[in-house]
Amino acid sequence: MSVGWGIAGCGWVARDHALPALLATPDARVVALHDRDPDAPARMDGDAARCAGLAEFLATPGLDAVYVAVPNDAHREVVEAAAAAGKAVLCEKPLAADTADAEALVAAADRAGVLLGTAFDQRWHPAHVRLRELLPELGTVTAVRVVYCCWLPADWTPDGRAHDNWRVDRARAGGGAAIDLAPHGLDLAGVLLGEDVVELTATLQTRVHGYAVDDGALLHGRTGGGVLVDLHVAYNTPDALPRRRLEVVGTRGLAVTVDTMGQTAGGTLTLHRPDPVDVPFAGTAPFVAQFDAFTAAVAGTAPWPYPAARDLALHRLLVETLHTATSSAGARALRTPVRRARASAAPLPERTP
Ligand SMILES: NC(=O)c1ccc[n+]([C@@H]2O[C@H](COP(=O)([O-])OP(=O)(O)OC[C@H]3O[C@@H](n4cnc5c(N)ncnc54)[C@H](O)[C@@H]3O)[C@@H](O)[C@H]2O)c1
Structure with missing residues (x-):
C-alpha cells in the first residue's frame, strides 16, 4: 500500500530534511502541504496540493499520515485536528512546549485510535x-x-x-x-x-x-x-x-x-x-529510515516500535x-x-x- 503524506509546517526541517526523505521513501507519496505562511509551501519541491487552511489540508483526498513540523507550541492544535480527522501523525520533537499540551495531543491520538509517533530521527x-x-x-x-x-x-x-x-x-x-x-x-x-x-x-x-x-x-x-x-x-x-x-x-x-x-x-x-x-x-539517512518505518506502520506491514506513551513520559x-x-x-x-x-x-x- 502506498501511503499519502501531508506536511504541516513547511519551514527549515520540513523543507531541507523531511520532504527530500519522504520523496525518497518508496511507499510514500506527498499529497499535501500546509503552512500558515503561504510563501512557505511555495518554497517546497514537488507537486503536492498547497493548502492555506488546516481543514482544507486534512481533507485532501488520499491523505493518510501527517508530519507535524510547526513550532513546538503549535504541535497540539495540528495533532489534535489531524487525529480527529483520522490521520496517523508523526510529530516533531519535542512533543510540545509544555506537559499539558503533550498530554493532550497524546490523548487525542488515543481517543481517535490513530498512530502517533515522535520524529526522533x-x-x-x-x-x-x-x-x-x-x-x-x-x-x-x-x-x-x-x-x-x-x-x-x-x-x-x-x-x-x-x-x-x-x-x-x-x-x-x-x-x-x-x-x-x-x-x-x-x-x-x-x-x-x-x-x-x-x-x-x-x-x-x-x-x-x-x-x-x-x-x-x-x-x-x-x-x-x-x-x-x-x-x-x-x-x-x-x-x-x-x-x-x-x-x-x-x-x-x-x-x-x-x-x-x-x-x-x-x-x-x-x-x-x-x-x-x-x-x-x-x-x-536517518530521516529516510524514519519515514520508511512510519510509512510501513501506517500501511500495517510493520509495527512502530516507539509508543507515544513512552515518549510522553x-x-x-x-x-x-x-x-x-x-x-x-x-x-x-x-x-x-x-x-x-x-x-x-x-x-x-x-x-x-
Ligand atoms: N528532528 C530534528 O532534527 C529537528 C530539526 C529541526 C526542527 N525540528 C522540530 O521541527 C519543528 C519545526 O522546526 P523548524 O526549525 O522547521 O521551524 P521553522 O520556523 O523553520 O518552520 C516552522 C514553520 O511552521 C509554520 N507555522 C507556524 N505556526 C503554524 C501553525 N500554527 N500552523 C501552520 N504552520 C505554522 C511557519 O510559518 C514555518 O514555516 C519544531 O518542533 C522543531 O523542534 C526537529
Whole structure:
C-alpha cells in the first residue's frame, strides 16, 4: 500500500530534511502541504496540493499520515485536528512546549485510535543502529555521555532569509537549548540501552547570547537499571568546533560516535577495547529510515516500535526537570550581567540540531 503524506509546517526541517526523505521513501507519496505562511509551501519541491487552511489540508483526498513540523507550541492544535480527522501523525520533537499540551495531543491520538509517533530521527541513524548491536561487546554499560551543541544567536536564520526565531521564545519553544536539543539525547539513550532515564537533574546556563532562555545546559540522569546519562546541550558553541559526540561506556569497552547526532547519515563510530577500531556502518539517512518505518506502520506491514506513551513520559520528565532548573537560572540571570560573545564567534556555516 502506498501511503499519502501531508506536511504541516513547511519551514527549515520540513523543507531541507523531511520532504527530500519522504520523496525518497518508496511507499510514500506527498499529497499535501500546509503552512500558515503561504510563501512557505511555495518554497517546497514537488507537486503536492498547497493548502492555506488546516481543514482544507486534512481533507485532501488520499491523505493518510501527517508530519507535524510547526513550532513546538503549535504541535497540539495540528495533532489534535489531524487525529480527529483520522490521520496517523508523526510529530516533531519535542512533543510540545509544555506537559499539558503533550498530554493532550497524546490523548487525542488515543481517543481517535490513530498512530502517533515522535520524529526522533536520530533513533534511525545507521551508526546508532550499529552501536546498538555492539552493546554486548562493552560489558556492563555504566554510562552514556552526549555532547550536542550548536550556535544559535537571537537573529539565527537557517537560510539567510529573515526568520521567525521562535526557538528563543519561551512561550513558543518551551525554553531554550535544553528543550530543543536534550530530547534527542534522552531518547537515544533509552533506545540504545533498552531502558529509559527515570531520574533527571539539570543546570541551565544563560551566558552568551543574552536572550531570556537558556543557551546551554548540563543534564544528569539515571536509567531504571542504573546507567548514568550525561548530556551537554548548547546554543553557544560555534558550529566550526567539534560539538556532536556520543559515548557509551562499559566495563569492557567504550563506543564513541562523532558527528552522528544530527539529520544526516555521516559521522564515525569507533570501538575501544581498549585499542580503537573504526566500525563501518551502512544504511539510509536517518530521516529516510524514519519515514520508511512510519510509512510501513501506517500501511500495517510493520509495527512502530516507539509508543507515544513512552515518549510522553520522557517529555514529562524533561519539562518538569527544566521547570525546576529554570527558576534558579532566571534568578541568576537577573543578578549577573550576561557576558556576550557574539563578536568573538566564528562564522556560522551550518546548524544541525
Ligand atoms: N528532528 C530534528 O532534527 C529537528 C530539526 C529541526 C526542527 N525540528 C522540530 O521541527 C519543528 C519545526 O522546526 P523548524 O526549525 O522547521 O521551524 P521553522 O520556523 O523553520 O518552520 C516552522 C514553520 O511552521 C509554520 N507555522 C507556524 N505556526 C503554524 C501553525 N500554527 N500552523 C501552520 N504552520 C505554522 C511557519 O510559518 C514555518 O514555516 C519544531 O518542533 C522543531 O523542534 C526537529
